[in-house]
Amino acid sequence: LAEGARQRDRKRNRVIVSAIEHDSILDNLPLLRAAGFTVDLVKPCRMGYIEPATLVELLGDDVALVSIMVANNETGVVQPIRELAAATHTVGALFHTDAIQGYLHIPLDVTELGVDAMSVAAHKIGGPVASGALYLKSRTPLRPRIFGGGQEAGRRAGTQDLRTQLAFAAAASSLTPHVAQERAKLQALSDKLYATLTAHPRIHATMGDYAQADRLPGMVSIYVDGMDSEELIVKLDAAGFEVSAGSACSSGSMDPSHVLSAMGIGREQALGALRISFDDRVNPDDLDEFAQTLLSIAGAA
Structure with missing residues (x-):
């Protein structure tokens, strides 16, 4: 072009x-x-x-x-x-x-x-x-x-x-005929997940005030103070949940996500980022269980 x-x-x-x-x-x-x-x-x-x-x-x-x-x-x-x-x-x-x-x-x-x-x-x-x-x-x-x-x-x-x-x-x-309907359904689920997770003092939405952000449905982006993505992924995997990191592993060393860095998020916070994604097939009860598992991993403030 x-x-x-x-x-x-x-x-x-x-x-x-x-x-x-x-x-x-x-x-x-x-x-x-x-x-x-x-x-x-x-x-x-x-x-x-x-x-x-x-x-x-x-x-x-x-x-x-x-x-x-x-x-x-x-x-x-x-x-x-x-x-x-x-x-x-x-x-x-x-x-x-x-x-x-x-x-x-x-x-x-x-x-x-x-x-x-x-x-x-x-x-x-x-x-x-x-x-x-x-x-x-x-x-x-x-x-x-x-x-x-x-x-x-x-x-x-x-x-x-x-x-x-x-x-x-x-x-x-x-x-195509179901885009608006599925968006509303998944937006409600992601809003609930954001609210549950960010109630913990160590868990933050990467974009700040998630309620004011125009977001894709079925995607929740957070970071956990004092923990890194790989540690969180391993512990969640052991509990039966698959998520991805907001940062990439390169040559054996963790580099913060270029996206989160561009947004002004500090290195230590960016290294604790998670991307949680789901579609219309998700069971809401599984999301609730996931949230409680992550809150337990994050521990007491």
């Missing part, structure tokens, strides 16, 4: 992405720099979303592309995409959003959002792994990355795997 925009207007040699993107975006930044682009990172506010005013400060007529995700995969915080895309378009730049984490978990309408491109994937909605889709608005410039055939109108060479695409479409079709 960035190269397509630059081919159309040679002065557009700058790309802006949020500091909380998934590695599938961030790991491409060295390739953009190698291709002659300048890359700027826009940081979120303390609640975990990109404020439109913060993006506006970075925008200019040399920007080719802005890429900001629909919802963060660690915190679940939903970004104000419509406002961010509108601000981007005032300088004539393209706007892409990685919607993989939020797709069919919250209502998404590309026309309403006003984006030029949107990425989605099947595995986040119960479809087949390695199947995805890219929405492109009409006349959006795109320079191909894979060559060798005329498939997809020259945008991506290679014979398509029709079976996985049909499976993706089937999963999407079955979920």
